[in-house]
Amino acid sequence: MPNPKHESPEIDLSPERREDQPKPTPESVEAQKELQRAKDYLVGATVLGLEDTQSIASFYGMKYLLTKNIETPQEVLDRIKAVTLKEVQELADFLLKDATLYFAMIGPFKQSDKQRFLEILK
Numbered sequence: 001m002p003n004p005k006h007e008s009p010e011i012d013l014s015p016e017r018r019e020d021q022p023k024p025t026p027e028s029v030e031a032q033k034e035l036q037r038a039k040d041y042l043v044g045a046t047v048l049g050l051e052d053t054q055s056i057a058s059f060y061g062m063k064y065l066l067t068k069n070i071e072t073p074q075e076v077l078d079r080i081k082a083v084t085l086k087e088v089q090e091l092a093d094f095l096l097k098d099a100t101l102y103f104a105m106i107g108p109f110k111q112s113d114k115q116r117f118l119e120i121l122k
Contacts, residue, residue, distance in 0.1 A: 031085055032085065035083070035085055035088060039080055039081060039083060042080050043077050043080055043081065046073065046076065046077060046080070047073075047077075050073055056073075059073065103121065105117070
């Protein structure tokens with residue numbers, strides 16, 4: 001039964017339904033909602049993490065030590081809010097290359113199923 005507070009689609013991985021599942025696309029409404037949830041989470045976590053003086057001092061100190069640049073919390077929040085699906089997709093394409101990905105499955109599968117799973121993963 002789906003959780004009413006959680007809107008992401010469920011995927012049925014039972015053996016008879018595996019190939020019938022929809023493949024999400026970056027342009028989908030679900031992708032837009034998920035990106036917005038991620039941005040809202042990051043903004044909220046950042047704001048909550050800067051509630052005391054020590055956290056604010058640490059924020060500015062780490063920013064300067066790591067980047068030699070002082071950026072206000074509002075500037076960081078504005079950059080988070082400005083992230084687009086296209087930018088996320090470009091970063092994912094850069095980081096997630098076929099040569100560096102590994103995949104593992106647990107279940108009652110035979111070696112002869114390998115080609116079928118490779119087709120699903122494309």
